[in-house]
Amino acid sequence: MTERDMDSGRQDDGAQDAGRQINPWLKSALEFGPILLFFIAYLRLKEQVFTIAGTEYDGFIVVTAAFIPLLVASTAALWALTGKLSRMQVATVVLVVIFGGLSVWLNDDRFFKMKPTMIYLLFGGLLAFGLLRGQSYLKFVMEEVMPLRDEGWMILTRRLMFCFFALALANELIWRNFPTETWVYFKTFGLTAAVFVFFMTQGKLFSAYALEKDKS
Template sequence: MQPTREINPFLKSALEFGPVLIFFIAYLRLKDRVFTIGGTEYDGFIVVTAAFIPLLILATGALWALTGKLSRMQVATVILVVVFGGLSVWLNDDRFFKMKPTMIYALFGGLLLFGLLRGKSYLKYVMEEVMPLQDAGWMILTRRLMFCFFALAVANELIWRNFPTETWVYFKTFGLTAAVFAFFMTQGKLFQTYGLEKDQTKE
């Protein structure tokens, strides 16, 4: 197995979030344009989506090459972007790409639910090194994050189905990220109550 390597945090952030920001900026510049390719007209959103797919693959591949590791969430995101983004470009229908966040959050929420039904916290396997917690704390955090993921899946469906594409782009770029960040920021009491010192995790 390839060992995990540390890289410059700014480079890591650029590879993780750069493609999404580039998508956002490109959409704002091309949203009102129509491109004729091979006799078929594509609006700016579809063209930007077509460019976003290889960009995300390259950025994720570079991250893997530099660090030697990708999270399951990163791998799943790339797969779903390729599938749903590819369908949007192929069928010239932006609805498939807009469904992608719904699928991602529903998938992760479902995986956490499956683990909880088995009496396990799959979140612990992913984040234990970053946030050492007692087992009871992991179960509570997993349950809360599961509901958060399902809520974000529902929110994405409501936004893309009922609001203009530009509103959805803003929501996807900033709203979803801010929601997850806000979720963890509100869990301070749980981390304080169930947190473990790092030396305790090694015992």
């Protein structure tokens, strides 16, 4: 075996490590479990007030304090099992720690409610920056999932950029003008459903710009 063959073997092993597969139910539980637990815990504790070290915290703040380490642990477990994390997952965890931590530290739920706004502005801004450079950063993340021609990626990226900015605006309108419970429902179900509906409505684009499979 030559040195080149050994290097190739190491690269193949690295590729396998970077793409380890796990049970899809376990993967879904690690990705969405913390959000659902946050929602359930909030419904149970929303009317309660807890006194900790002489300071009163309402149920939302207490649930937020529990959600932060839970999300970090589930994300770490996902990384340990699969060997990889998407940039969106990493950015989400970082922003949850920052804004959730500020809410708990300052006993102010507004910071945690701003978190989805910051996430969608960040993602939308990154896509916009790529478009200004004539590139689709979305392609780098999702090319293996949805093989499209370059024109298709640019159109999809532009549409998703506007979708992210719209979701950031929607989050601001909801948390600033509606009760906390309304925002919790919106965050748990509304934002997820909005992204799902967005991709479901792009069927014509996927069909028009899909790459033809090599015939061999």
